[in-house]
Amino acid sequence: MTLRRWMPLLLLAAAACTSPGARVAEQGKQRLVGMDVNDLQSCAGIPTRRSTLGDGTELLSYEQKNANTGGLNIEIPVLGGFTTGNSGSYCHALFRVAQGRVIGLNYTGDNDDVGGQDGVCAPIVRGCLRQPVPAVVPPPPAVVRMEPVGR
Template identity: 40%
Template sequence: MARIDNAPRALLALLMVFTLAACAGTYPAQRVNSAKTVLMGLTQEDVRMCAGFPTRQHEDSEAGVSIWNYELRNQAGGVNLSAPLWVANTNLSISGGGSCQAQFRFVDGVLDRLAYAGDNDGPGGRDTLCAPIVDGCLSYVVEETGR
C-alpha cells in the first residue's frame, strides 16, 4: 500500500485557519468603512427600513438637511484586577464595553454622509463597534440593488 504523506495536508489546514482568522479580525472594520460609500444615495425611507427609527434627529428645513443619530451601547464585561502590594493596592481595569453613535446626514432626503463617533474602536479595528448599526443597511443595499 502507498503511504499518504500528511504534511502537505496539515500545512494547508494550518494556512486555512490563519486565513480565516485574519478575515474574522478585519471583517467588521471593512463593513463600517464600506458603509461610508456603499450606503450613499439611500433615501430616508430606505434607512428607516434597514436601520429602524433614529435615536435622535436634527432637521434644518431651510437648508434641506437632516441628521439622524443612531446609538449603540456595548455593555460587554471587562477585566478588573486588584492585587495588594507592600506599599499600596494596585488596580487594573480594562473596559470591554463601548458605544457608537452613527450620524447619517441627508440632503433633500438623500444620504450624502455617514460618520461615526464615540468609544467605538474594538479589537477588530477602528469604529468596529458601529458594525451592527450599518449591517442591516449593507444587506438591504445588496438585496434591493444587487451592489
C-alpha cells in the same frame, strides 16, 4: 534577513488583521451614500434622534451601546472575584440627509474594537448592507367616482 525584507510581509499581515466589524463600518460609509431615507429607516430602524441643520439638511442619529468590552474577569471559588477592563463602548452613527437621500455618514464615540476603527458601529449598518434591493413603494390607489345612473 533584515527588517527591511520583512517589512512588506509585516504590513500585509497587519492589514489582514482588520476586524470584520471595522470592514462592515467602512463599507457602510461607502455604499449607503445615495440611499433613500425611507429605505434607510426600513433597514436600520427609526433613528434615536433627528436634527435639522441651518442649511436644510437633516441629521439622523443611531446609537449602539455595548455594556462591557474587553477586560479580564477573574473568579476564585469561595473567595469571590473581580473584573478589570474597559467600561464599555458606544457608537453614534450620524446620517446626513438631503432631499430624501443619504449624503454622508460619520461615526462618533468610543467605537474602535480590537481589530479596527469604528468596528462597534457595524451592527447599525449591517442590515442595510444586506438589503439587496430598495423597497418598492406601491402606487396610490386610483380614485373612483360614482355618479347616479338614470337621470
